[in-house]
Amino acid sequence: MRVVVVGATGNAGTALLRALHAEPRVTSVLGMARRLPDRNAEPYRYAEWAPVDLSAEDGAVVDQLSEHVRGADSVVHLAWLVQPNRERDLLRRTNVEGTRRVADAVARAGVPHLVVASSVGAYSPVDDDGPRREDWSTGGIPTSHYSVDKAAQERVLDELEAEHPEVTLARLRPALIFQADAAQSVVRYFLGPLVPTQLLRHGRPPMLPLPACLRLQAVHADDVADAYRRVVLERAGGAFNVAADDVLRGADLARIVGHGRLVELPPAVVRAALAVAYDGRIVRADPGWLDMAMTVPVLDTSRIKDELGWTPRRTAAQSVADLLDGMAAGQGTGSAPLRPASPRPAGASVLPLRARGDLRIPDTMDRNLFGLYLSEHLTASTAGVGRLERMTRAYRDTPFHAELAEVTEQLRGERELYRDLLDRLGVPRRRYRQVVAWAGEKAGRLKLNGRVVEQSPMTMVFEPEMMRAGVLAKIGGWQTLLEHADEIGLDPAQLDELIAQAHQQIDVLARLHAYARGRAFRL
Numbered sequence: 001m002r003v004v005v006v007g008a009t010g011n012a013g014t015a016l017l018r019a020l021h022a023e024p025r026v027t028s029v030l031g032m033a034r035r036l037p038d039r040n041a042e043p044y045r046y047a048e049w050a051p052v053d054l055s056a057e058d059g060a061v062v063d064q065l066s067e068h069v070r071g072a073d074s075v076v077h078l079a080w081l082v083q084p085n086r087e088r089d090l091l092r093r094t095n096v097e098g099t100r101r102v103a104d105a106v107a108r109a110g111v112p113h114l115v116v117a118s119s120v121g122a123y124s125p126v127d128d129d130g131p132r133r134e135d136w137s138t139g140g141i142p143t144s145h146y147s148v149d150k151a152a153q154e155r156v157l158d159e160l161e162a163e164h165p166e167v168t169l170a171r172l173r174p175a176l177i178f179q180a181d182a183a184q185s186v187v188r189y190f191l192g193p194l195v196p197t198q199l200l201r202h203g204r205p206p207m208l209p210l211p212a213c214l215r216l217q218a219v220h221a222d223d224v225a226d227a228y229r230r231v232v233l234e235r236a237g238g239a240f241n242v243a244a245d246d247v248l249r250g251a252d253l254a255r256i257v258g259h260g261r262l263v264e265l266p267p268a269v270v271r272a273a274l275a276v277a278y279d280g281r282i283v284r285a286d287p288g289w290l291d292m293a294m295t296v297p298v299l300d301t302s303r304i305k306d307e308l309g310w311t312p313r314r315t316a317a318q319s320v321a322d323l324l325d326g327m328a329a330g331q332g333t334g335s336a337p338l339r340p341a342s343p344r345p346a347g348a349s350v351l352p353l354r355a356r357g358d359l360r361i362p363d364t365m366d367r368n369l370f371g372l373y374l375s376e377h378l379t380a381s382t383a384g385v386g387r388l389e390r391m392t393r394a395y396r397d398t399p400f401h402a403e404l405a406e407v408t409e410q411l412r413g414e415r416e417l418y419r420d421l422l423d424r425l426g427v428p429r430r431r432y433r434q435v436v437a438w439a440g441e442k443a444g445r446l447k448l449n450g451r452v453v454e455q456s457p458m459t460m461v462f463e464p465e466m467m468r469a470g471v472l473a474k475i476g477g478w479q480t481l482l483e484h485a486d487e488i489g490l491d492p493a494q495l496d497e498l499i500a501q502a503h504q505q506i507d508v509l510a511r512l513h514a515y516a517r518g519r520a521f522r523l
Contacts (some may be wrong), residue, residue: 003232004072004104004111006052006065007079009033009044012117013179015225016045016076018264023229033079054079055090055097065105073241074113074232077102083493085286088145096152103160107167114227115237117159118171120217120243122150124380125295129247132297134173134239141295144288168237174224175243175299180326208254210507211267211290216253217243217299218316232306241299242306246315255302256320267294281482284496354415354491359424362487371427373480374418391463391512398514403508410501414474424489464513468506475502 003020007013008031020026021043032070033049034054039045050068054061069075079102081094099116106114123132124139154171161169219242227242246252254262271290277283304310314322361367388411392404481488482495 001026001073001233002071004030004032004069005047006054006075007117008047009035009037010080011179011181011221012174012224013078014043014181015166016078016228017222018222019225019229021046023233025233030072032068043455045356053099055094056079057093062101062104062108065101066109069105070109072109072111074115074229074235075102075106075111076115076117076232078117080117080315082146084491085145085284087253091145092152095149096156099153100156103156107160107164109169113168113232114160114171115170115172115231116174117155118154118157118239118297119146119150120173120175120241120299121292122154122173123146123297126297127295129298129301133397134241134303136297141288141292146288146293147292153322158371170237171239171473172224172227173229173239173241173299174227175219175316176222177221177440178218178323179221180322181221182407184326187443206258207259207261207263207328208250209263209265209268210253211294212250212264213267214253214294215249215298216293216316217247218319218323219244219312220319223230223314224312227304227308227310228362230304230310234308234417236308238302241301242304242310243301244312244314244319245301246316246319247298248316251318252317256317257324272489295411308341315425353420354494355422355424355489356489359421359489361425361427361482364487365484373477374422374425375426387463388465391467396511398515400508400512407505407508410505414461414498422430464516468513471502471509473504475499478502504507
């Protein structure tokens, strides 16, 4: 059996690749994604790969898809763009029209089976806790753009069923999908770089504020993958709700996340606070996500259990706990949206500069002053690379060597990205400033007994603190660019990634400083 997975590098896609690899009846898998993963890494090395951009504005996407899916026994469509949250046209084109393109390609290529990732968010709102089966209305929640687009996706699938009855169509409507490997994508998509999730590795919060009457269902990504596997193998059709059996309330979440103390707040107050945080770019989730969380129905999952024998192996509580552990560890796999802020493969810390058309310094800004600011920021980044190289050598025989080597590679990537940005904006580099920074680093070397050494005895204490100050300044630079991203033509999501990466760098340097301080004065 040959299976094509569109959107194979995301949360559910990564888990599905693992499930398909373990299934002996599946003989080949083609993964498709906008940005391809490391094909030597697990589980991506078990699939063939082809790129696809469902949001492309040219008319060749359906033709390309048709060629790739021809001969497949089943196509599983998982691709869904969550961010950039503020670009509704892009989200609609990728998600709703992207689904239409996949459906058209499947029909044109004669594929007999299409499985599509819908969502609990497609359902119309409710004001009770009664479980709803798959025949509940899929009108969506009007104030949630995600829900509106999921409902629109359902209409596209209705059209496919009416026009191409020869295609067996399945729609899976899962609850929230969690796994440790999705931790950093959840942080990036919904929380943003200013929410200090890295503190979870040092302990859990003493209390958890939540909107009153919140209740949610969740399911582990591996259980969702098992549901997709069963649907593919049985060539099942129709809609299937997928969720773990337990429904979590505020008190349950407080016990999982913290120390059991729940602070319930009026939903209207939480919504107003979320709106302020979203408008201020503190968080990336808009209030529509809260509206959806408060009004989606509880899922009745009896159909998939009765007809396909599916049973969740993890509870919703275990799935949430797994996600939190992943957040604390900075865990994640996959393509850029799912890749962790740390750790990353050496040399792959920063993606090439992502722009939206031609980059420019807008006429409303002082070009010389802004150019000077960017050039000074590049100078600080250049100086930090040399210092980190010395620190990496100095800590070769410590537990921090690998992390410092990784941060060094990240800074090298950031430096090249910044140089690319300056060149494309037409900003001259202040090379004399870079020479001064280089000379300052060289001056930090000492000659003892006629031999040049890399650091004084106190370097291991002072340099981590000096680097932390530099990274904090760098965060300010990224945040400045984020504030003006739309005017300049930059991708805000990439700047969020860089800010999140910088916070991880600060965490490494803080732990290193504590390590060095505890050993500096021992005999």
